[in-house]
Amino acid sequence: MKALAGAGIPVPKVLDLCEDSRVIGTPFYLMEYCPGLIYKDSSLPGLEPSQRRAIYAAMNRVLCKLHSVDFKAAGLEDYGKHGDYIPRQVQTWIKQYRASETSTIPAMERLIEWLPLHLPRQQKLTVVHGDFRLDNLLFHPEKNEVLAVLDWELSTLGDPLVDVAHSCMAHYLPSSFPILPGLSGCDLTQLGIPAAEEYFRTYCLHMGIPPAENWNFYMAFSFFGMAAVLQGVYKGSLTGQASSATAEQSRKLSGFLSDLAWEFAVKEGFRIFKETPDTKPLTRSYHTWAGPRSLLSTPGTRRCTPLREFSSAHASKGALALSPEGLSPPAREPYQQLKQFMEQNVYPAEPELQSHQASSERWTPSPLVEDLKEKAKAEGLWNLFLPLETDPERKYGAGLTNVEYVHLCELMGTSLYAPEIFNCSAPDTGNMELLVRYGTEEQKARWLVPLLEGRAHSCFAMKEPQGALSDATNTESSIREDGFYVINGHKWWISENLLL
The missing domain is CATH 1.10.540.10 (Acyl-CoA dehydrogenase/oxidase, N-terminal domain)
Structure with a gap:
């Protein structure tokens, strides 16, 4: 923090460092008290749209300033390892999650497999904050100016885009999110707050770099890390290190964040798929x-x-x-x-x-x-x-x-x-096609037309009370044909229960 202060980064003045654990049980440092405002709600209630835009612009500027620090000149060349920041961070979060795992979270399992296979190539090495977000900034009470950046515990040398993604997480979180009330569902234009895409473009413009194409990876990684942290809080509660109320909330939020992370992973997967040579438009498409193969073509080949x-x-x-x-x-x-x-x-x-x-x-x-x-x-x-x-x-x-x-x-x-x-x-698509192909005019009028118009939803029932149907020989339902069909059986757990 002293080094960054010398480089012009707004940080609290560090007064002293004590490395003797006997004093309070752990090494600690003492910093100067800084009066100012900390905004806990990302929507900045009570402010004018122009003020909100100015605050987000100040947040963006100070991040660009941090990432522009010449860490060698500031004496921070040994502050972290050079290179492989993202791979090391991914493995760190995976290990932390595994150590605190209490049950299987499907999205986390998918991310643990997906993230190491889609690591971005690091373009730049800078000082990174590690947890850069609005509520870690101290603002001037009268001017839209950042007085101090707080909470440097996760800082190191690494990929600056991780900080940018962290500062955009609130854009995808609901306003009811307890740790960081987000902006999802808010009218950002009316609020005067830039969208995540605009915020990222502004950062790239100030830094003189092109926008990263793999932005979705960074968002997936950020939410994955946050989900791992909350899972750790939940595990800590089971050993008496956190309140039970906080713990149960953390468990649910961890699952929510991992689902959100996986949505970004899916978007990144589609981007990669479209850019692979097999899917790019060729000079000759x-x-x-x-249809039927030529007699001269070899089975299993494509003409x-x-x-x-x-x-x-x-x-x-x-x-x-x-x-x-x-x-x-x-x-x-x-x-x-x-x-x-x-x-x-x-x-x-x-x-x-x-x-x-x-x-x-x-x-x-x-x-x-x-x-x-x-x-x-x-x-x-x-x-x-x-x-x-x-x-x-x-x-x-x-x-x-x-x-x-x-x-x-x-x-x-x-x-x-x-x-x-x-x-x-689905299953509306399959059921509608079935009715188009084989339904009587009466059935079409009663069922098909409402489905086609979106006024109704269909379902299918598969599971039976006596067991799973992963083995089709287990089915107890039967169809008897005797001049007409008689369907006899008991099905439950139908699909589309939300809409029905």
Whole structure:
């Protein structure tokens, strides 16, 4: 802290250091008292929009100033290891989580496997704070100025983008989050607070660096670390090191944060997939034929045809475009329309939808989802899943083949909420197609039309009281055909119970 003060970083003045553990039981340092304001609520209630924007701008500036410190000139060259900061941090958090693990958290298990396989290449080495966020800053009571950066216990030399991600965590947390009341679901424009993307772009602009493409990794890593910390708090409570009330809350929050981290990991996975050579548009776009193979082709191989040989006539024969650019014009138009709708409506709504999932209203349908459904329906982005071969007259769906729809399906898959918004989520999709293919006119009027219009939801029942059906021979239900069908059995634990 003394070294950073000499480099112009606002920190409290350090008065003395005592390394004798006999005094209070641990080494400690004494710093000067700093009067000022600490904002615990990220939404900054009671302030004007211009003040909020100025505070976040000051937060951004001081972070850029910290990351611009010449640590060699400041005498901090030995303050941490050079290189491999992220790999070491990932392993540290994994070990800490394993040491405090009390039960299996599925998202944590997935992250433990995923994070080491997607480590970013560190572009820069700077002093990092390790826990840089709004409530670790002391502000001037009358000016929008950072007087001091506090809590340097996790500081070292490392990847500066970890600090940037930490300072953006509040953007994805609900306002009810007890440790750090967040901004998810808030109208940031009305509040005057920059969105996480704008905050990150501003940082990159000030630092003179291009925005990192793997930003989602850093967010996943940050929430993973926070989840590990809270799991440690819960484990500590079991040994009497924390209150039981705090402990139970920590256990639930750890699961919530790990789910949030995994959402960012999924987004990063889609980004990587789209940038791999096999999925990038080539100079000559190729397509795999799903139709009958030539007698000269070898079984198990793919016959490729250049884009110039592709025509709209092939679309009906099942030609698979390996990239959206290879889609026929009639299929490319809804793809581009869907992509625009996702960018303008779905992705910006995710924080509010995540907040709804974490609230006491999570067992009721989200009003925002219902509103987006009406917008999607108005733009014709509705029932996209019904294949042309099932609905050749395009009476119910968009008239896409399955191999065309797969690209739209992939796009919807980048958001957990998109399939429902476009009426393309299971089990409704399968049940609707079943009714289109085999339903009587009476059944279609009673069941299909409400499903197609989004006024009803369907379900399927699989589990039986006497045991699991992972082994289909265990089923006790039966269908007897005697001029008509008699279905006899007992099913429970139906799907879509939230909506039903």
